[in-house]
Amino acid sequence: MIVAALFKKNLFLQILLLLHVVNNLILLTLPLTKYFSFEFASVNGFFLVIYVGLFTLHEDKFKSSALAVKVFQIKLLLFVGIFLMIPVLLAFIFHLIRSDCSFLDGFKFYAVLTFPAVIIGYALGLLSDFINKKYAYLLFILLLMLIAAIPVIEIFFRPQIYFYNPLIPFFPGTMYDEDIDVTFALALYRFFNLLFFGGIIYLIRKQQVKELKISKSIFYFVIILVAGSFIYFTPTFGFSSTKTSLQKILQKKIETENFIIYLPNRVSKKEEVYIRQLHEFYYERLTSFFKEKPDAKITSFVFATAVEKRKYFGAGNADVAKPWLNQIYLSLDTYEQSVNHELAHIFAGKWSNNILRIDANFNPATVEGIASAADPVYDELDIHYLAFLASQNNLGVSIQNLFSGFSFFSNVSSLSYIYSGSFCKYLMDEYGAEKFRNYYRKGDFEKSFDQPLTAAITRYHKFIKSKNFSNEMHTANYYFGRQPLVQKVCPRYLANKTNAIYKLIDEKNYASARNEILSIKDYCKNYSLLNGLIYCAEAENPGSAETLLTNNLLNYKNTPYYYLLQLKLEDEKILSEKYSEAKSILDSLLVWHPAERLAARVHLRKIFLEKNENARLFLNGEEIDRFTLLVNEFKLNPSVVLLLPLIDYVEEEKYSYTSFKNLIDEVTPNAINEDWYSVLQLVRFTIKNNDFVAAEKFMKLLENTIPNFASESLQNEKDKLAWFIKHEEKK
Ligand SMILES: [Zn+2]
Secondary structure, three states, rough: HHHHHHHHHOOOHHHHHHHHHHHHHHHOOOOOOOOOHHHHHHHHHHHHHHHHHHHHHHOOOOOOOOOHHHOOOOOOOHHHHHHHHHHHHHHHHHHHOOOOOOOOOOOHHHHHHOOOOHHHHHHHHHHHHHHOOOOOHHHHHHHHHHHHHHHHHHHHOOOOOOEEOOOOOOEEOOOOOOOOOHHHHHHHHHHHHHHHHHHHHHHHHHHOOOOOOHHHHHHHHHHHHHHHHHHHHHHOOOOOHHHHHHHHOOOOOOOOOOEEEEOOOOOOHHHHHHHHHHHEEEEHHHHHHHHOOOOOOOEEEEOOOOHHHHHOOOOOOOOOEEEHHHHEEEEEOOOHHHHHHHHHHHHHHHHHHOOOOOOOOOHHHHHHHHHHHHHEEEEOOHHHOOOOOOHHOOOOOHHHHHHOOEEEEEHHHHHHHHHHHHHHHHHHHOOOOHHHHHHHHHHOHHHHHHOOOOHHHHHHHHHHHHHHOOOOOHHHHHHOOOOOOOOOHHHHHHHHHHHHHHHHEEEOOHHHHHHHOOOOOHHHHHHHHHHHHHHHHHHOOOOHHHHHHHHHHHOOOHHHHHHHHHHHHHHHHOOOOOOOHHHHHHHHHHHHHHHHHHHHHHHHHHHOOOOOHHHHHEEEEOHHHHHHHHHHHHHHHHHHOOOHHHHHHHOOOOOOOHHHHHHHHHHOOOOOOOHHHHHHHHHHHHOOOOOOHHHHHHHHHHHHOOHHHHHHHHHHHHHHHHHHHHHHOOO
């Protein structure tokens, strides 16, 4: 009844209420916000700041009496109660209809992201009115814009892509990292928000009822001082990153001709030299690709791990460049694959004349396309080949939409990268860097290439056809296959839960891990969960892992997991001594040949299966037995696939490079055509270890085995070897 009275005859509030309901109905149908989870709570918090602010401006009258303030606060409480209830109620109805993920899990986000918005909105409403009654609404909008500008400035000037802000409490940087939780930092940040905005409310109310008498200018001075020093100290709390705060993590600074590189202290001298040289090598290669080079030294931050990069920069799984700052952000486990691509963004920035140093249309297809064209491989394969495979298997992406619209983020991300990269590489090779530069700078395709986009696309498709690649359905499945059934569990909830489960498995707490997995709906259709369950089965009851695999294989047909699970099943067969069944799975995998890295593992098992018990020993023996097995087998049958696991032993410093070198000097390695992937890894490994004699030997093997659809990888390693020999550092 009281509630109805609040809204009765108050058109303004009725409109707010309607907006709030409609807004939530829309949110509950959009991809990211449709679950009662992180995004839903964030967006509702943002709107609540506005609604509560407007409510305060509209309803808060007769402020000078303490009683009037009390009356207003009761009304506010009612208003807020309803506005906080509506999203929860609507989300609950949608949750029941869809019968999706755990609803309770969403409340932690709602509590931290949405609730505090009430105090912020209330404070901003009061403050606007306090500054100037006449222009209060305008001031309210200006204050909102001012607060929203802070992260824009932070991301622009500082080395970070995440942000903390009173309006959108936390933006994680990229959407590629699915596990977002209420962290201590986030809770602390919201606590500071409450202190600050609560303080503003307290001071203004005290002023209004004349319990406190300070001049307005002192009041503003205090607010600005507190807010200013908070922003200054944000890096200390981890709410923001600066160059100085990153240098505390990445303490090693090396300066080369074209770079300033920051590395974590634990990097060995040897790897430090390699990182430096790899940067310089790609710099030279990109200079000849772009026919131009950046004006200033490029700063490169190489984080120790993806976890650290995510914490201090904002993205864990993805490496990133900021062309306008001349900075790239990598991590130790990925820099070899990504440094070329990220540097390409910086070089392309030289072509641009806008403030962000990206293409004139701000189109991600062009920005990512040219970087992928400069580094035209995807898991060692030519991107032209993968674009061909995708089109042949009806997974093609419209290039028209990529370049004339903004469909880059609406496709599967790997396909967007492959297609824009393949098309841009074609344009560069066919029409030259000068024309592409013109397009990047001015944004007019037709003027730059003397033909409409559609004509260029037709020519491009003809060009791909002329390459005479053959269609490999299993490779297409491996790279682009997706499961048709969408998980009925919220992505954030599932990702957090999966993390927790793997932590239990790490702690060998298999019983709890298994119970957690079984409690999740459709766990069998999620590869990570099924894999977790297999781990548990292997530890507790080895025989049951095989049944688990056999029963669930078909759920994964036409996806990469199908092949990975087949290999896993084969391993289980070996462990239970069903050798002929294991062999027949390996034979199928050899025929399907979905991916090169898998082929290496298949071939390795084939070799060991020649003496059945060796295969078993290799899979479940102690590390030292596995090592002896590899070395002894190599002396009898010097296949390169036996060397591949040894690379890890050297990198983990369990085996010296000198011993590795002695081994390949003693027996000459050989390779069949299917082994080219292993040979490529060995070329890279020997270059990294400055062993150019061995690298040249492997290079000869590589030239004999590599197929035409990996021509770019071959060229890259050839150029690299030549460059490293030329720039060898004399000790
Ligand atoms: Zn990129």
